Amino acid sequence: xxxxxxxxxxxxxxxxxxxxxxxxxxxxxxxxxxxxxxxxxxxxxxxxxxxxxxxxxxxxxxxxxxxxxxxxxxxxxxxxxxxxxxxxxxxxxxxxxxxxxxxxxxxxxxxxxxxxxxxxxxxxxxxxxxxxxxxxxxxxxxxxxxxxxxxxxxxxxxxxxxxxxxxxxxxxxxxxxxxxxxxxxxxxxxxxxxxxxxxxxxxxxxxxxxxxxxxxxxxxxxxxxxxxxxxxxxxxxxxxxxxxxxxxxxxxxxxxxxxxxxxxxxxxxxxxxxxxxxxxxxxxxxxxxxxxxxxx
Amino acid sequence: xxxxxxxxxxxxxxxxxxxxxxxxxxxxxxxxxxxxxxxxxxxxxxxxxxxxxxxxxxxxxxxxxxxxxxxxxxxxxxxxxxxxxxxxxxxxxxxxxxxxxxxxxxxxxxxxxxxxxxxxxxxxxxxxxxxxxxxxxxxxxxxxxxxxxxxxxxxxxxxxxxxxxxxxxxxxxxxxxxxxxxxxxxxxxxxxxxxxxxxxxxxxxxxxxxxxxxxxxxxxxxxxxxxxxxxxxxxxxxxxxxxxxxxxxxxxxxxxxxxxxxxxxxxxxxxxxxxxxxxxxxxxxxxxxxxxxxxx
Numbered sequence: 001x002x003x004x005x006x007x008x009x010x011x012x013x014x015x016x017x018x019x020x021x022x023x024x025x026x027x028x029x030x031x032x033x034x035x036x037x038x039x040x041x042x043x044x045x046x047x048x049x050x051x052x053x054x055x056x057x058x059x060x061x062x063x064x065x066x067x068x069x070x071x072x073x074x075x076x077x078x079x080x081x082x083x084x085x086x087x088x089x090x091x092x093x094x095x096x097x098x099x100x101x102x103x104x105x106x107x108x109x110x111x112x113x114x115x116x117x118x119x120x121x122x123x124x125x126x127x128x129x130x131x132x133x134x135x136x137x138x139x140x141x142x143x144x145x146x147x148x149x150x151x152x153x154x155x156x157x158x159x160x161x162x163x164x165x166x167x168x169x170x171x172x173x174x175x176x177x178x179x180x181x182x183x184x185x186x187x188x189x190x191x192x193x194x195x196x197x198x199x200x201x202x203x204x205x206x207x208x209x210x211x212x213x214x215x216x217x218x219x220x221x222x223x224x225x226x227x228x229x230x231x232x233x234x235x236x237x238x239x240x241x242x243x244x245x246x247x248x249x250x251x252x253x254x255x256x257x258x259x260x261x262x263x264x265x266x267x268x269x270x271x272x273x274x275x276x277x278x279x280x281x282x283x284x285x286x287x288x289x290x291x292x293x294x295x296x
Numbered sequence: 297x298x299x300x301x302x303x304x305x306x307x308x309x310x311x312x313x314x315x316x317x318x319x320x321x322x323x324x325x326x327x328x329x330x331x332x333x334x335x336x337x338x339x340x341x342x343x344x345x346x347x348x349x350x351x352x353x354x355x356x357x358x359x360x361x362x363x364x365x366x367x368x369x370x371x372x373x374x375x376x377x378x379x380x381x382x383x384x385x386x387x388x389x390x391x392x393x394x395x396x397x398x399x400x401x402x403x404x405x406x407x408x409x410x411x412x413x414x415x416x417x418x419x420x421x422x423x424x425x426x427x428x429x430x431x432x433x434x435x436x437x438x439x440x441x442x443x444x445x446x447x448x449x450x451x452x453x454x455x456x457x458x459x460x461x462x463x464x465x466x467x468x469x470x471x472x473x474x475x476x477x478x479x480x481x482x483x484x485x486x487x488x489x490x491x492x493x494x495x496x497x498x499x500x501x502x503x504x505x506x507x508x509x510x511x512x513x514x515x516x517x518x519x520x521x522x523x524x525x526x527x528x529x530x531x532x533x534x535x536x537x538x539x540x541x542x543x544x545x546x547x548x549x550x551x552x553x554x555x556x557x558x559x560x561x562x563x564x565x566x567x568x569x570x571x572x573x574x575x576x577x578x579x580x581x582x583x584x585x586x587x588x589x590x591x592x
Binding site for chain 2: 124125126127128129130131136140141157160161162163166167185186187188189192193195198199201202203205206233235236237238267269270272275276277280281282284
């Protein structure tokens with residue numbers, strides 16, 4: 001594939017869309033997302049990340065509610081609408097969605113770009129009552145080589161498992177897009193970064209990865225969400241954000257994805273991938289089994 | 297072993313000694329460490345963590361210099377002195393040391409307590425020119441069941457590999473003592489926590505572990521060190537510190553090690569250990585091979 005041989009694009013403008021979906025109102029949420037995508041594209045963004053389950057809301061009451069909101073990828077109505085927008089605007093989108101595959105439902109993210117459907121990520125680590133509605137992800141942590149660089153995806157609670165960012169880095173990812181619906185963690189002191197932000201910074205730093213996390217805001221069926229979307233450099237320091245904790249907002253960063261490839265080499269003696277002790281904790285050769293669900 | 301069956305002690309006063317060793321002056325460094333250990337014991341500490349290579353300094357010029365400073369564990373002069381202090385004061389010490397074993401040298405931490413020598417940890421991930429002087433650790437990430445709780449050790453750059461804290465947690469550790477000689481990471485913005493602090497917080501939060509990191513201060517042969525020692529709760533929030541970035545200082549936290557065992561269960565559906573996806577990144581069953589180098 002010729003895309004693998006190209007250096008990553010620089011600069012690449014990355015946008016994270018922080019929005020407040022309305023539970024169950026797919027039509028309104030989809031319309032809102034399309035407006036914000038248009039706004040990000042007008043501002044020059046090429047890669048646009050939307051929150052987890054951004055077209056449905058999150059706090060489901062029943063399997064019936066979830067199953068009524070699920071759709072096929074890439075032929076469901078939201079995917080078609082996002083696919084059209086991506087083609088028309090020349091952007092790559094990563095958007096959280098309830099995916100239906102036969103009788104199974106997944107908390108997924110669809111990737112779609114200027115050339116059409118790219119692939120699907122299925123959340124590997126399910127949080128709370130998600131375990132009542134969704135099947136755990138069964139496609140590993142795929143990395144897609146796109147014209148501008150290599151992209152992986154993690155969703156919310158996946159981030160609590162540092163193995164996820166590690167799997168992405170070991171497969172050569174430059175950026176991990178992280179649609180999320182972060183909830184508060186107990187005991188946060190005033191003035192401290194949210195723990196979800198800290199996990200993203202640690203994941204970026206210890207793997208040499210860009211991380212672009214798009215969170216939702218608002219309170220849904222008594223569950224508050226954090227906002228504080230952010231984009232992190234491969235050094236681990238913040239490139240954009242954290243966004244507001246309660247307002248819809250788009251954050252942007254102009255990044256050079258090649259920095260991720262440079263960041264793993266720390267000095268003449270140290271490289272974050274080479275220094276791993278596979279003899280102690282595995283060389284993760286099983287990552288070969290990560291199976292992208294992709295278009296043509 | 298009866299110690300495994302007891303609940304961990306609560307409260308347990310943990311101390312991290314932040315000090316500035318003088319390169320090569322073992323006698324003065326050892327004496328200083330003993331004074332600070334006495335001070336921590338007088339303040340009621342039961343578990344006392346000292347920095348990496350606290351009796352030798354860090355920035356070595358040559359193998360000859362390192363080899364001249366190495367000593368056998370537990371029979372070398374520093375280990376004997378620390379062992380005597382631990383017995384006399386009724387404290388458990390974790391102290392960084394150049395370990396000599398035949399022709400090999402390790403960047404190690406010795407554990408010694410009221411009943412005598414406990415064991416040795418050998419740094420698994422060597423930083424920079426350490427690779428010229430030391431052999432990489434060959435005892436895995438041991439966890440010692442002590443009367444007050446289960447203790448593991450990580451040293452400095454080990455912390456850049458989230459697998460280390462994970463290995464400790466999967467073996468049931470309550471607290472990871474982290475002797476360290478942190479150096480600045482490029483690009484830190486003003487007012488931001490040090491990345492080393494952020495890595496400790498992320499490691500504690502995503503594993504449900506206490507982490508007690510004792511750093512050095514001072515500049516040695518042009519290499520500045522960070523200070524900012526800290527003790528982190530299993531929630532990931534800071535229990536004590538960060539200490540000063542340039543002063544010798546002892547920080548204390550009164551902890552309930554049982555909180556680490558409680559912290560892994562997040563709600564009815566989620567547990568940080570049970571939720572791991574061993575099918576994707578290994579069940580780390582090889583941790584059985586972690587071999588404590590222990591006394592009787």
